[in-house]
Each structure stands twice: as structure tokens, then as C-alpha cells.
Amino acid sequence: MLREHEEQLWAVGSLLTTLLVWEGAVRLGLIRNTFLPPPTTILKAAVSLYTGGDIREHLTASGSAFVIGLALAIGVGVPTGVAIGWSPRLDAILAPHLAAFYAVPKLALLPIVIVWVGISIWSVVVVVFLAGVFPIIVNLATAVRSVDPALMQVARSFEASALRVICTVVVPSSVPFFLAGLRLAVIGGLVSIVVGEMYASRAGIGYLVAVTGATLQVDKMFAAVLCLTASGLLALWAIDRTQRQVERWRPPRTS
Amino acid sequence: MSQTTGAGTTGADVAIDPASVPIADAGSPAARPRRWGRATLGLVSVLAGLLLWEIAGARGWVNRIILSPPHEVALAGLELARSGDLARHVGISLRELGVGLALAALVGVPVGVLAGWSRRFSWILRPLTAVFYATPVIVFAPLIVAWLGIGFWDKVLLVFLEGFFQLFVTVSAGVGALNDAWLRVAIAFAARPGFTFRSVVLPGSVPYIVAGARLATGRGLVTVVVAELLASTAGLGWMVAYYGQNFKTAYVFVALVVTAALGMLGDAGLRRLERQVERWRPPA
Numbered sequence: 001m002l003r004e005h006e007e008q009l010w011a012v013g014s015l016l017t018t019l020l021v022w023e024g025a026v027r028l029g030l031i032r033n034t035f036l037p038p039p040t041t042i043l044k045a046a047v048s049l050y051t052g053g054d055i056r057e058h059l060t061a062s063g064s065a066f067v068i069g070l071a072l073a074i075g076v077g078v079p080t081g082v083a084i085g086w087s088p089r090l091d092a093i094l095a096p097h098l099a100a101f102y103a104v105p106k107l108a109l110l111p112i113v114i115v116w117v118g119i120s121i122w123s124v125v126v127v128v129f130l131a132g133v134f135p136i137i138v139n140l141a142t143a144v145r146s147v148d149p150a151l152m153q154v155a156r157s158f159e160a161s162a163l164r165v166i167c168t169v170v171v172p173s174s175v176p177f178f179l180a181g182l183r184l185a186v187i188g189g190l191v192s193i194v195v196g197e198m199y200a201s202r203a204g205i206g207y208l209v210a211v212t213g214a215t216l217q218v219d220k221m222f223a224a225v226l227c228l229t230a231s232g233l234l235a236l237w238a239i240d241r242t243q244r245q246v247e248r249w250r251p252p253r254t255s
Numbered sequence: 256m257s258q259t260t261g262a263g264t265t266g267a268d269v270a271i272d273p274a275s276v277p278i279a280d281a282g283s284p285a286a287r288p289r290r291w292g293r294a295t296l297g298l299v300s301v302l303a304g305l306l307l308w309e310i311a312g313a314r315g316w317v318n319r320i321i322l323s324p325p326h327e328v329a330l331a332g333l334e335l336a337r338s339g340d341l342a343r344h345v346g347i348s349l350r351e352l353g354v355g356l357a358l359a360a361l362v363g364v365p366v367g368v369l370a371g372w373s374r375r376f377s378w379i380l381r382p383l384t385a386v387f388y389a390t391p392v393i394v395f396a397p398l399i400v401a402w403l404g405i406g407f408w409d410k411v412l413l414v415f416l417e418g419f420f421q422l423f424v425t426v427s428a429g430v431g432a433l434n435d436a437w438l439r440v441a442i443a444f445a446a447r448p449g450f451t452f453r454s455v456v457l458p459g460s461v462p463y464i465v466a467g468a469r470l471a472t473g474r475g476l477v478t479v480v481v482a483e484l485l486a487s488t489a490g491l492g493w494m495v496a497y498y499g500q501n502f503k504t505a506y507v508f509v510a511l512v513v514t515a516a517l518g519m520l521g522d523a524g525l526r527r528l529e530r531q532v533e534r535w536r537p538p539a
Contacts, residue, residue, distance in 0.1 A: 010378035018383060035402060092296035097304060103515035105477040108484060108492065111499025112507055116321055191391040195481055198397065206394075210485075213397030221398055229390045236389075 037219045045219035046226055055227065061203040062193050063231075065121050069128025070189055077133040077185075078178065081140025082166065091141065098137065106130040106188075107195050114200055124196035124204070131192040132185030139181030143174035179243045183236065190232045323505035328512070331505035345513060348490040351407060352479045355414025356471060360464075362415075363422030367467070368460050370423070371430025372452065384423060392416045393481055400486050410482045410490075417478045418471035425470060429463025430456060462532050469525040476518050 019039045025031045026038040033041075049055050084091045084098075106127060113126045147170055155165045197206025205228050212221035305325050311317045312324030319327070335341040370377040392413060403409040433456065441451040483492025491510050498506035 007378045010375060011382045014379040015382045088293070089296065092293040093300040096297045096301045100515070103519050104511050105480055105514060105518070107477065107481045108495050108511055108514060110484065111496050112504065115499060115502060115504065191393060194391055194394050195485070198393075198485055209394050210397045213395070214401055216398075216401050218398060225390060225394050228394065229386065233389050 034216055035218070037222075041219045042222045042226075046223035049220060049223045049227075055208075055224075058203055058205050058208050058224075059227070061121065061201075061207075062124075062197065062205045065124040065196075065204065066128055066189055066193050068121075069125040069192070070132050070185060072125070072129045073132030073136055073185055073189075074182070076129075077136030077181070078140055080133075081137040081181075082144055082170065082174070084137065085141035085144025086162075086166070086170070098134070102134055102138075106134075107192060110196060110199050119200045119202075121201075124193060124201060127192040127196045128189045131188035135184035135188065136178070136181040139177045139184075140174060143177030144170050146177075147173050175246050176243065179239055179246065183239050183243075186235045186239065187232075190228070190235075194228065320502045320504055323508060327505040328508040331503075332509040332512070335506065335509055341509070341513065344490050344494050344510075345517070347407075348476075348479050348483065348492070349517075351410040351490065352414055352472075352475050355411040355479075356418050356468075356475050358411070358415045359418030359422055359471060359475075360468065363419040363467070363471075364426055364460075364464055367423040367426030367463075368430050368456065370427035371433070371460070372456055377427060377431065380423075380427075384420065387416075388420055388424065392420070393478060396482050396485050405486045405488060410479055410487070413478050413482050414475045418475050421471040421474060422464070422467040425467030426460060426463045429466070430460045433459045462529065465525060465529045465532050469522060469529065472521045472525060473518060476514070476521065480514055 022031075022036075023038040023040060026033055026036065037045075084094055109130065110123070110127060114123050117123050117126060151169050151173070152165070155169050160168070193204065194206040194209065197204035198210040201207045205224055208224045209221055209228070212218070212224060308322070309324045309326060312319055312322065312327070323331075332341075366380070370380050395416070396409075396413060399409045399412055403412065437455045437459070438451065441455050446454070479490065480492040480495070483490040484496045485492075487493045487496075491514050494510035495507050495514075498504070498510070
């Protein structure tokens with residue numbers, strides 16, 4: 001019994017020890033309470049933040065910017081990626097531009113984005129979009145290029161049209177690539193939400209973190225960060241789960 | 256596929272880059288344009304893009320504040336380079352990045368090797384690193400600024416945290432997956448743990464250290480620039496924020512281009528090192 005669960009025991013033990021040492025260090029005055037409050041204080045702040053309803057406004061602001069940005073990234077990224085993977089000529093034309101965009105840290109575009117669209121939910125939407133669209137394009141293009149050649153040959157022998165081939169061969173076999181790209185887009189999008197809202201906004205989780213962090217309301221800040229971490233883990237968990245389910249029907253590849 | 260999922264599981268938004276995707280392998284040989292054709296198309300497309308951008312600015316199709324034409328960006332770059340401003344800001348950003356990464360390597364590599372080597376040690380660390388890994392380090396920027404003030408060390412600390420997790424995750428995963436055959440040989444010859452560590456684990460971990468360093472450098476650069484964007488008095492990120500707020504878009508583009516170039520340069524250098532480190536290794 002003990003041996004079987006040794007891993008979990010060590011993990012839980014280390015987590016509890018850390019929390020206890022942290023709590024103890026603050027209580028004994030080794031760490032100043034204003035700099036880093038103990039876990040119990042953070043927990044209390046988290047409870048009051050969630051039950052007080054303050055968080056709802058911020059969650060709605062961040063959540064809607066995230067969803068709109070990601071939806072735009074999917075809407076633009078999927079067709080672009082499929083087209084690039086499908087046509088080597090288009091790939092040759094767009095590759096240098098994509099490589100250049102890829103190299104620029106998208107978050108550093110924030111000041112320009114604000115010049116473009118102003119400080120609003122849309123500046124955050126744009127950075128989420130920019131963070132998400134490139135991994136989706138690159139992954140979809142790779143997906144289309146790595147479609148099982150045997151399937152393509154069958155389609156070609158039956159004189160299927162390009163549209164038909166894309167719908168029945170390319171899209172189904174691209175799903176895992178799409179999900180892997182989406183995973184990267186979600187990770188990048190979360191960072192973009194936070195930084196976008198920290199840089200300039202009037203609401204959102206990032207705004208909350210920035211205001212509470214800068215004014216040393218550290219307990220509230222950690223409560224907000226916890227909310228962010230939880231949403232991130234939830235989104236990634238959902239994608240991983242879908243990934244596994246999608247993979248289940250797939251017959252082993254013939255090549 | 257393995258490449259994509261691999262990148263996904265390390266959770267790095269920079270893990271898949273176009274340069275590593277074998278673009279030339281597309282389709283059947285007959286369907287793809289020949290090598291020079293591809294290069295020419297790319298070149299023509301870049302030139303056409305720049306020309307269109309220039310014309311759009313000159314004709315007033317787009318406001319210059321929104322998108323400065325290329326020649327203005329080039330002039331701004333020349334001016335910043337001549338006055339020495341560019342070198343000064345690049346120097347500051349690179350120093351923050353360098354010190355942060357050095358500290359991250361100093362802590363992250365030994366801890367990563369140990370966690371890969373000892374299962375128990377990795378179990379102890381796993382819950383702590385998992386919590387931090389799921390949280391973007393940059394959220395701590397306002398708090399760290401409140402702790403340390405706006406200056407050099409707040410950026411160093413952020414780069415350190417970002418770099419530490421990248422190195423730790425890559426190195427511990429790599430060392431944990433070291434070739435079992437080597438370890439079994441060491442056990443079969445009754446090598447002491449210290450000897451095995453020095454002759455099998457340490458040399459085996461080198462490629463993962465380099466790979467981790469590459470990830471850490473890429474993300475570290477972004478972290479420095481974003482941290483400077485949020486609160487700073489100098490550096491590339493400061494240039495972006497300052498000139499952006501003053502609607503000097505051409506100067507913003509200069510800072511962005513320099514940042515992108517630095518990132519590509521660092522990545523190319525470490526990629527080269529990665530290949531060199533791999534070269535002596537016999538096929539598994």
C-alpha cells in the first residue's frame with residue numbers, strides 16, 4: 001500500500017511541507033507579511049474574492065477577450081494553414097512573411113496595437129489572436145503536408161475534386177495537428193490576456209493582478225493568479241481529453 | 256506528428272517554428288516548384304510586400320502613425336544606431352537577459368539533473384513545479400516590481416524564473432529518459448553511483464541542457480522585453496513602449512526588428528551548438 005502510492009505520498013508531503021514552512025516563516029516574522037502573506041491569508045482572500053462576486057466582472061472581461069481572440073485565430077489560421085500546406089507555391093510566397101512574424105514577440109506589438117484599436121477589449125483580443133494564429137497556421141500546414149500518401153493516392157485514383165479531398169481526407173487527418181496547435185494557442189493566449197490587460201485595460205484578471213500586485217495587496221494578487229492558473233489548467237485538460245478521444249477511432253496508419 | 260505533440264507537451268509556445276518544419280518535403284516531387292523557384296518566389300514576395308507597404312504609406316492609404324513605410328523605419332534605424340541609443344538599449348536588455356539566464360542555468364541545470372537522476376527527488380519537486388509551470392511567470396511582474404523596484408534586478412528575477420522552469424523541465428525529462436542500456440552496463444560492472452553519474456548521466460544530459468538553454472533564451476528574451484514594456488526606464492521593451500506612446504511608429508518598428516533579429520540569432524546559434532553536441536554521439 002505504502003510502496004504503491006509512494007509517489008503520491010512524496011508529492012503531497014512536499015506540498016504540505018512547503019505550505020507549512022511558508023506559513024511558519026511569515027508567522028515567525030522571517031518574511032514580512034506585506035511582502036508575502038502566508039497561505040492561509042491567501043486562501044481567505046481567494047474565498048472572499050470568489051464569494052464577493054468581484055471576480056465575475058473580471059472573469060467575464062478576460063474570458064470574452066480570450067474566446068473572441070481564439071475564435072478569430074482559428075477562423076483565420078485553419079484556412080490559411082490548409083491553403084499553405086496544400087499549395088507549395090503559396091507556401092513559397094508566404095513563408096518568409098510568416099517566418100518574420102513568427103520571430104517578433106507578439107506581446108511587444110501591444111503599444112502599436114493600442115495605437116491601432118485603442119485601449120479596450122479589442123486591444124487584448126488582437127494580441128490573443130496574434131499569439132494564437134501562428135501556431136495554428138504552422139501546425140495545419142504541417143498536417144496537410146503529412147497526410148498519408150496512400151489515402152491521397154486513393155482519392156486521386158477515384159478522381160476526387162480538390163474540395164472533396166480536403167473535406168474527406170485532409171481535414172480528418174489534420175485534427176490531431178489542429179489540437180496540438182490549439183494547445184499552443186491557448187498557452188500563448190493566456191499569457192497574452194494577462195500581459196495585454198496588465199499593460200492597458202480597465203478590467204480583467206490581468207488588470208486585477210497588476211493593480212493588486214503593484215499596491216502590495218499580495219493576498220488578493222495570489223488569489224487572482226490562482227484563478228488564472230486554474231482556468232489555464234482546465235482549458236489544457238479539455239484539449240488533452242479531446243485529443244485522446246479523437247485519437248481513439250483512428251485506425252493504425254498504413255504506410 | 257511526433258514533433259508537434261512533443262512541442263505541445265513541453266508547453267512551449269515557441270517550440271514549433273517554421274525553420275524546423277521540413278517545408279521542402281511537401282507533396283510529390285512533380286507538384287512542388289524547384290528549389291530556385293521557391294527561393295525566387297519568396298524573394299519576389301518579400302520585395303512586393305515591402306513595395307506595397309511603401310506605396311500604401313506614400314499614397315496615404317494607411318496612416319503613417321499606424322504603419323510607417325519601410326524607408327522611414329530604415330531612416331529611424333540609422334538615426335538610432337548613429338546616436339548610440341540603440342546600442343545602449345540593446346546592451347541593457349542583453350545584460351538583464353544574460354545575468355538572468357546565467358543564474359537560471361546555475362540553479363536549473365543541477366536541480367534538473369538531480370530530479371532526472373533521482374526519482375524520489377523528482378516526486379518531491381513535481382507538485383511545486385507543476386503549479387508554477389501552469390502559471391505564466393510574467394503575472395508576477397507587478398509584484399516583483401513592488402518588491403525590488405523598477406530597474407535591473409526585477410527583470411533579472413523574471414528571466415531567472417522563466418529560464419529556471421524551462422531548463423528544469425527539459426533537463427529533468429531528458430535525464431529521466433536517458434538510455435537505459437548505458438545505465439544497465441554501469442550497474443552490470445558494479446559502478447559506484449558517483450562514477451555512473453559522472454560518466455553516464457552528466458555527458459548524457461548535455462544535449463538536453465543545450466535544448467533547454469535554447470527554449471530558455473527564446474522565452475527569456477520575450478520576458479525581458481515584456482517586463483520592460485510594463486515598467487522600465489531603458490531597454491528594447493522600453494523603446495517599444497516609449498515610442499509607441501509618442502506615436503513614433505517607425506522607431507517602434509526598429510526596436511521590434513532588432514528584437515526579432517536577436518531572437519533569431521540566439522536561436523540559430525544554440526541550434527548549431529545543439530547539432531555539434533549531438534555529432535559525437537553514436538546512433539542509439
